[in-house]
Amino acid sequence: MTMTEAPPSEAAESSAAPLPAVGGLYDWLTTSDHKAIGRIWLRFGALSLLFFSVIGVLVSFERLDADAIDVFGGVNSYFQMWSLYRFGIVLMVAIPLFVGLATIIAPMQVGSTNIAFPRAALAAAWGYVLGSLITVISVLAGGGWGALDGVSGDEADAIRLTLLGTGMVMVSIILGTICIVTTVVSLRTSGMGLTKVPLFAWSMLVAGSVWVLTLPVAIANIAVLYIDLSGGAGLFVGAPNPSFDLYAQLAWILDQPAVYAAAVPVLGIAGSVIPVVAKGRQVSHEAMMILLGLAGLLAIGGWSQPFFGDERDTLVYIAFGVAAMVPVLASLGGNSATLVSGEAPVGIPPAHMIGVLGSMLLFLAATAAGALRVIDPLDLIGTTADTGVLNLVAVAAILGSLGGWWFWAPKTDGRLFSGIQGLGAMILLLLGGVLLGATDVIAGFVDTPDVLLASADDSLGDAMIVLSMIGSIVVLLGVLGALGAITLAYVKPGEAGDDPWGGHTLEWATATPPPAGNFAEPPARVRSEAPLLDETPGDEGGES
Amino acid sequence: MTATTTQLAAPAIRRPRTVLVGTMFASGAALMAYFGVLAVYVSERAAARDAGEEWFPEGVIELGPSGWIFWTLVLAAFTVQWAVQAIRNDDRPNAYIALALTGMFGAAVFNQLWFIINDTGFALAGTQGQFLFFVMTGTYIVFLIGAVVFLALTTMRALFGQFGPSQDDGVAAAAMFWHAVSIMYWVTWIAIFVTK
Incomplete structure (x- = not known):
């Protein structure tokens, strides 16, 4: 809040002064530098990614034969881990990785010296860490989102703690997102009208607005x-024995259309990365912005919750389900056109390009599966197709955020990550995502139930569940590869340079790593969505 | 922290004001959370009526006290805007009076709501209607307290000499959140107290 109160002249004089180095715990708890705050989100998000990928493999393994395999020690424990994976992979991995990336990159993309409300952003980052830990610990203590087989009093306490932790994560996401969207709206540099905002920052404005308006509805449900x-009196949750109903009341945020909001920034990351790879401008920046807006609009899903009755056979639900594919497909087409019209990369494709293209393909597959899922005669709702759509969206978001992290690593971490290792990890994640998600969708066609407590009654369903488990292992390998490459970059840091890719947007005008205040001097007046491609800065054109 | 705060200065350009924009998004989130609860209330009431069940016993919820809250909040909407306008005109005595009056109206609303809750004699573990009535009024009180605290902090900052004609963001933001909380009640009044 203090930032807008400083007079411009004072700001210009002090913009290059260094912030205290972020080293000890005290610095991490008190920093007001958006790069350090973003790194809290990214690093804890990466740890969560590893944890939930392992949980995903274990859940898939028990699902192979629920009668014979007992990994977690009982039907309730299996259900708790099954639901923990689903909430965790979306709320504690996919969205936080985007929030972390945007906390670092979005202010620089719009030419700001810091994020709006840095102390609120810091509180959000630590709230996310604390909320996630509370959630996971409470589930391990017998909590979770209900139980299938009755609970004891202690477990009911743990369930309340799980609800508290989940709510805390949601509040943190909302708070962190408000800081990001306010930065994009209010702290853009001179000449950067809303139509000239880079696509990643724009996608965070769109997706962030959807999160800010959707997650409070889920918090209301939790309350x-x-x-x-x-x-x-246990009117909604079946107290004193909270049942599957409790999970079902909240699961709409993991279901289409709401779950698509978790992957909308993928379109923005691709829109920022692809023109740089192609060494040219985006074919139609404004059209991409409209498509992103449409994707966000079709991901608003608070209305489809079970509290309002079963909305999943209404015309609106079907229309949302089918239409969601359109902006993703068109956005993929636009990026492909940009790639084709520019210079194709020679030799081994960069990891970030494969990451963002793969994430768009997975997001498209998710919306296509979602479109099939809402067609009533196919009868896919309530089958493993639900999990299939969720996994496709989740892996799309993870792959997209990792692709973005690879691309912006010089600015987020002050170093380049290994291209070869990154490429291997991205390919594994893409293949794993397809196996994990598509097989569950196919299993849904033979009516394999979503909460598997017994083997599927169909050989095709059984085969798909085996393939899905293999997919979860491939995803885990991809995650290990990516995190290994990031760790290695810290062990053996290489020279990154200020602009290793020939970037188009203002974050590439900063030093590597970006100093406190980001820019040594205020950026020149922006004239287009790709300011670094504009040869001579001037005052003509552009909105203010 | 002086060194830090000066480094965080915004570029020298007039954009929609940061505190106001942030509060706009926060108010939107608060409204969605509140209307999320209200939507549960309305849909469950509709389901109960369809099943032929009684939601509230006849005559338990009276329109009078809830109507007083409605009109108190209408008055408060004017006083909080009076504060914004006074700050813009650098008329600090008027701003202090307007902020104090708004805070007093907030306390009056809280008092009246507390009376209504006690007057109904509902129990949290009673019927679905009684439970949701508690949840609705409780959630509203949380947001009302939030708005009063925001207003109190703004008043204190004004008393310490902050805000002025070129810098009314804080007061305008507090007023915006106040209006959001007023809207919550006005919709609730129609959905719960008028249509019962």
Whole structure:
């Protein structure tokens, strides 16, 4: 808040002064530098990614034969881990990775010296860490989002703690997102009208707005369920034995259309990366912005929650389900046109290009599967197709954020990550994502139930579940590869240079790593969405 | 922290004001959370009525006290805007009076709501209607307290000499959140107290 109160002349004089180095715990707890705050999100998000990938493999393994295999020690424990994976991979991995990347990159993309409300952004980052830990620990203590087989009093306490932790993660995401979207709206540099905002920053404005308006509805659900469980008569959750109903009341955020919002920034990252790879401008920047807006609009899903009855057979639900494919497909087409019209990369393709293209393909597959899922005669709702769509969206978001992280590594971490290792990890994630998601969708066609407590009654369904488990292992290998490459970059740091890719947007005008205040001097007046491609800065054109 | 705060200065350009924009998004989130609870209330009430069940016993919820809250909040909407305008005109005595009056109206709303809750004699673990009535009023009180605290902090900053004709963001933001909380009640009044 203080930032807008400093007079411009004072700001210009002090913009290059260094912030205290972020080293000890005290610095991490008190920093107001958006790069350090973003790194909290990214690093804890990466750890969460590893944790939930392992949980995903274990859940897939038990799902092979629920009668014979007992990894977690009982039906309730299996259900708790099954639901933990689903909430975790979306709320504690996919969205936080985007928030972390945007906390670092979005202010620089719009030419700002810092994020809006840096202390609120810091509180959000630590709130996310704390909320995630509370959630995971409470689930391990017997909590979770309900149980299938009755619970004890202690477990009911743990369930309340899980609800609290989940709510805390959501509040943190909302707070962190408000800081990002406010930066994009209010702290753009001179000449950068909304139509000239780089696509990643724009995608965060769109997706962030959807999160800010959707997650509070889920928090409201949590509040109702928490109070009902604590002092109410158990009207909604089946207290004193919270049942599957509790999970079902909240699962709409993991279901289409709401879950698509977790992957919308993928389109923005691709829109920022592809023109740089192609060494040319985006074919139609404004059209891409409109498509991103449409993708966000079609991901608003608070209305489809079970509290309002079963909305999943209504015309609106079907229309949202089918239409969601359109902006993703058109956006992929636009990026492909940009790639074709520019210079094709020679030799081994860069990891970030494969990452963002793969993430778009997975997102397209998710929306296509979602479009099939809403067609009533196919009867896919309630089958493993639900999990298939969720996994496709989640891996698309993870692959997209990792692709973006690879691209912006000089600015996020002050070093380049290994291209070869990154490429291997991205390919593994893409293949794993397809295996993990598509096989569950196919298994849905033979009516394989989503919460598997017994083997599927169909050989095709059984085969698909085996393939899905192999997919979860391939995803885990991809995650290990990516995190290994990031760790290695810290062990053996290489020279990154200020602009190793020939970037088009203002973050590439900063030094590597970016100093406190980002820019040594205020950026020149922006004239287009790719300011670094404009040869001579001037005052003509552009909105203010 | 002086060195840090000066480094964080915004570029020298007039953009929609940061505090105001941030509060706009926060108010949107607050409204969605509140209307999320209200939507649960309305849909469950509709389901109960379709099933032929009684939602509230006849005559338990009276329109009078809730109507007073409605009109108190209408008055407060004017006083909080009076504060914004006074700050813009650098008329600090008027701004202090307007902020104090708005805070007082907030306390009056809280008092009246507390009376209504006690007057109904509902129990949290009672019927679905009673439970959701508690959840609705409780959630509203949380947001009302939030708005009063925001207003109190703004008043204190104004008393310490902050804000002025070229810098009314803080007061305008507090007013925006106040209006959002007023809207919550006005919709609730129609959905719960008028249509019962």
